[in-house]
Amino acid sequence: MDQSNGYERVAAAFLAGRGRAPSTAVGTREVRDWARTLPPGAAVIDLGCGTGLPITKVLVDEQLNVYGVDAAPSLVEAFRHNLPDVPVACESVVESSFFNRTFDGVVAWGLIFLLQPEEQRYLIQRVADILLPGGRFLFTSSCGTEPLVWNDGMTDLESRSLGAAEYRKLLSEVGLHVTREYEDIGENHYYDTIKATSVNRQE
Numbered sequence: 401m402d403q404s405n406g407y408e409r410v411a412a413a414f415l416a417g418r419g420r421a422p423s424t425a426v427g428t429r430e431v432r433d434w435a436r437t438l439p440p441g442a443a444v445i446d447l448g449c450g451t452g453l454p455i456t457k458v459l460v461d462e463q464l465n466v467y468g469v470d471a472a473p474s475l476v477e478a479f480r481h482n483l484p485d486v487p488v489a490c491e492s493v494v495e496s497s498f499f500n501r502t503f504d505g506v507v508a509w510g511l512i513f514l515l516q517p518e519e520q521r522y523l524i525q526r527v528a529d530i531l532l533p534g535g536r537f538l539f540t541s542s543c544g545t546e547p548l549v550w551n552d553g554m555t556d557l558e559s560r561s562l563g564a565a566e567y568r569k570l571l572s573e574v575g576l577h578v579t580r581e582y583e584d585i586g587e588n589h590y591y592d593t594i595k596a597t598s599v600n601r602q603e
């Protein structure tokens with residue numbers, strides 16, 4: 401059964417486009433700037449990493465200790481060719497064990513809105529679980545801050561951004577604080593978040 405939300409079916413087209421994009425493509429500047437705020441050698445996992453180009457490679461070029469997860473077998477095969485030294489798991493982010501470790505950073509570029517709303521909520525919880533205190537989670541949704549449903553440009557399957565109010569609420573519930581929101585030239589809306597270093601308990 402396809403767990404890639406249609407991306408395995410369109411793998412040939414993806415491999416010929418975004419999947420071979422250079423390190424100047426949409427999103428790379430934003431991810432590079434984010435990566436440069438992390439300490440050298442920080443452990444970062446790229447969720448929905450595709451072929452590793454262009455986003456994972458940016459993380460590798462910034463000397464981070466990078467891991468990847470993607471559910472499309474053909475894209476993971478290309479990833480292994482593009483970045484042979486980077487561990488990558490071919491599995492759904494909804495079921496992944498994330499290499500049974502914790503991370504300083506998590507990136508999800510162009511992924512979260514492909515998931516069902518309950519899967520998005522679950523993934524945000526899982527990201528909070530695998531982040532170290534003070535760790536960072538950067539992800540993109542559709543343009544703007546309103547909830548939106550549309551058909552994905554590659555797969556034609558339904559995508560849904562839950563909207564900024566809902567994302568901020570879900571993030572806050574699991575101890576992730578939004579430090580910054582912004583958009584790139586491709587109108588992707590970024591949430592840059594940080595995990596609290598301590599939990600405030602009320603006696």
Ligand SMILES: C[S@@+](CC[C@H](N)C(=O)[O-])C[C@H]1O[C@@H](n2cnc3c(N)ncnc32)[C@H](O)[C@@H]1O
Nearest residue numbers: 404405407448449450470471472492493509510
């Ligand atoms: C729009 S592409 C973005 C790929 C890459 N992040 C980039 O910037 O080019 C979405 C990616 O998410 C992957 N994907 C979709 N659903 C997934 C899931 N449930 N678990 C893991 N990967 C998934 C697809 O296979 C595809 O590689």
